[in-house]
């Protein structure tokens with residue numbers, strides 16, 4: 001990373017627990033805001049950073065330009081403990097495993113919790129280095145409309161079943177040594193970027 005980039009880094013201090021919500025945010029919507037507010041409380045996070053992805057490695061079609069997605073997300077997500085950032089583009093990573101290891105190097109003493117909706121847990125075993133992510137990073141999974149079983153019985157959930165923290169103990173997630181993950185059953189939002197794009201409310205240019 002260039003030196004000049006460093007002063008744009010989001011703030012966190014040693015001892016804090018920061019939730020990372022990675023996504024295409026193409027566009028961001030109420031569902032993202034909803035799970036962020038829930039995650040702050042239920043996982044006892046000091047902060048949440050939205051990592052607006054340069055492009056999901058598993059998606060064939062690229063998203064809308066970064067500046068547009070960032071701008072939209074920053075208007076939508078206004079909260080003193082939440083920051084919307086293009087950190088992955090700055091670091092030059094798009095695979096989550098690489099992003100996490102780079103971020104940990106940049107913030108010694110800070111604990112990072114990876115946040116995701118239940119749909120992503122169902123797919124998680126397709127991510128690059130997913131076992132390594134589980135072994136190094138507490139993972140918080142938030143309910144999302146769709147087949148609940150697909151997440152709870154996914155390859156990742158089964159492989160790491162012994163490391164599952166019950167939902168009632170969710171506040172401990174960032175204080176335990178990984179592997180540890182926690183699924184929280186919460187009131188759900190059915191908002192989705194795909195639905196918004198399908199309505200034509202967010203054109204790509």
Ligand SMILES: Nc1ncnc2c1ncn2[C@@H]1O[C@H](COP(=O)(O)OP(=O)(O)OP(=O)(O)O)[C@@H](O)[C@H]1O
Nearest residue numbers: 022023024025031116117120144189191192193194
């Ligand atoms: N309504 C929602 N409820 C729970 N989790 C959500 C919701 N919307 C998005 N998420 C989660 O937020 C993260 C980023 O989501 P993303 O930017 O891909 O939005 P999306 O609506 O899932 O987009 P797309 O429809 O293009 O896949 C993912 O972990 C996703 O599971």
Ligand SMILES: O=C(O)c1ccc[n+]([C@@H]2O[C@H](COP(=O)([O-])O)[C@@H](O)[C@H]2O)c1
Nearest residue numbers: 022023024053056058095096097127128
């Ligand atoms: O690292 C991977 O292999 C990987 C594969 C698929 C998705 N991800 C990450 O998961 C997050 C959610 O992606 P998306 O496109 O569903 O918003 C985003 O941060 C992606 O970079 C990461």
